Amino acid sequence: xxxxxxxxxxxxxxxxxxxxxxxxxxxxxxxxxxxxxxxxxxxxxxxxxxxxxxxxxxxxxxxxxxxxxxxxxxxxxxxxxxxxxxxxxxxxxxxxxxxxxxxxxxxxxxxxxxxxxxxxxxxxxxxxxxxxxxxxxxxxxxxxxxxxxxxxxxxxxxxxxxxxxxxxxxxxxxxxxxxxxxxxxxxxxxxxxxxxxxxxxxxxxxxxxxxxxxxxxxxxxxxxxxxxxxxxxxxxxxxxxxxxxxxxxxxxxxxxxxxxxxxxxxxxxxxxxxxxxxxxxxxxxxxxxxxxxxxxxxxxxxxxxxxxxxxxxxxxxxxxxxxxxxxxx
Ligand SMILES: Cc1cc2nc3c(=O)[nH]c(=O)nc-3n(C[C@H](O)[C@H](O)[C@H](O)COP(=O)(O)OP(=O)(O)OC[C@H]3O[C@@H](n4cnc5c(N)ncnc54)[C@H](O)[C@@H]3O)c2cc1C
Numbered sequence: 001x002x003x004x005x006x007x008x009x010x011x012x013x014x015x016x017x018x019x020x021x022x023x024x025x026x027x028x029x030x031x032x033x034x035x036x037x038x039x040x041x042x043x044x045x046x047x048x049x050x051x052x053x054x055x056x057x058x059x060x061x062x063x064x065x066x067x068x069x070x071x072x073x074x075x076x077x078x079x080x081x082x083x084x085x086x087x088x089x090x091x092x093x094x095x096x097x098x099x100x101x102x103x104x105x106x107x108x109x110x111x112x113x114x115x116x117x118x119x120x121x122x123x124x125x126x127x128x129x130x131x132x133x134x135x136x137x138x139x140x141x142x143x144x145x146x147x148x149x150x151x152x153x154x155x156x157x158x159x160x161x162x163x164x165x166x167x168x169x170x171x172x173x174x175x176x177x178x179x180x181x182x183x184x185x186x187x188x189x190x191x192x193x194x195x196x197x198x199x200x201x202x203x204x205x206x207x208x209x210x211x212x213x214x215x216x217x218x219x220x221x222x223x224x225x226x227x228x229x230x231x232x233x234x235x236x237x238x239x240x241x242x243x244x245x246x247x248x249x250x251x252x253x254x255x256x257x258x259x260x261x262x263x264x265x266x267x268x269x270x271x272x273x274x275x276x277x278x279x280x281x282x283x284x285x286x287x288x289x290x291x292x293x294x295x296x297x298x299x300x301x302x303x304x305x306x307x308x309x310x311x312x313x314x315x316x317x318x319x320x321x322x323x324x325x326x327x328x329x
Contacts, residue, residue, distance in 0.1 A: 031118065057104065185249065
């Protein structure tokens with residue numbers, strides 16, 4: 001059975017692992033963080049879970065919808081029927097989102113069930129030679145040789161890993177990403193301004209989105225998530241975390257019109273939060289000679305669905321390529 005290494009356990013890497021294991025490949029997935037999900041990661045705050053990356057599994061194509069519906073049937077994803085508003089809070093509207101049961105990262109865990117997952121393993125080198133494709137960790141230690149390696153990291157982190165294929169590295173360099181600060185506040189009581197509304201987005205100079213995370217199905221407590229705007233985040237990119245958390249808490253208190261006294265709080269900096277400009281590639285990045293590929297939200301379509309699509313398109317090409325070589329039983 002062909003052995004494939006995938007670098008990155010975000011939705012792209014996890015989807016690719018899911019497709020390849022289902023087609024008979026042996027998949028090893030290497031992730032530098034402690035958990036899975038990448039920019040779909042979740043975290044704990046006190047005794048509660050909260051989504052720290054993309055807050056919901058949104059997409060628009062019927063294919064993505066069908067794919068997610070399969071996970072609803074499995075009890076891994078569920079529909080969150082809730083109420084949204086703009087920042088004026090004058091007009092509430094009903095909205096439906098798909099979210100992971102309990103937390104979004106559970107969804108990537110499920111996708112990875114057939115693969116061997118190596119967390120807290122940062123890959124430093126991918127190199128193709130006569131014996132296959134080798135990977136080394138960031139200390140230079142040889143991990144192993146594989147029949148193929150796929151880089152499923154955000155574009156800036158993919159560039160050094162694609163060194164063996166300068167053409168691919170150059171493509172990754174063409175993508176542009178933005179940074180983003182996300183803060184979480186656990187409260188004893190729901191602020192009165194947030195009564196009857198769970199998702200606030202739209203026009204605001206500093207806030208991008210405010211979500212009452214604890215309103216998601218099966219979540220407890222009162223947990224507010226604040227996503228700052230890109231320009232605000234970029235202008236505070238290297239600021240002290242504790243001071244920033246305090247600043248965001250004060251901004252939120254001002255907007256809510258009441259002083260907040262969180263029982264727990266947390267801040268996270270996403271250096272490569274969203275892909276603003278993809279490499280606009282209409283074909284999957286796969287080099288059959290080197291046995292190296294890449295997928296993710298920077299290939300063609302930004303966002304969760306774009307990452308998912310790029311992994312599926314790459315899976316089709318890899319499966320065809322190994323089938324044609326007669327190495328897939
Ligand atoms: C706060 C926030 C809100 C968002 N909101 C939305 C939204 O509303 N709608 C939407 O469509 N999208 C949204 N996005 C973007 C969406 O989350 C991403 O486009 C998508 O998750 C990207 O998936 P991916 O698999 O391509 O990359 P990632 O999820 O980034 O996965 C890549 C993984 O590779 C790992 N990695 C990197 N380098 C290495 C290495 N050297 N060795 C090992 N592992 C490595 C990383 O740790 C990461 O886990 C949001 C993102 C953030 C952060």
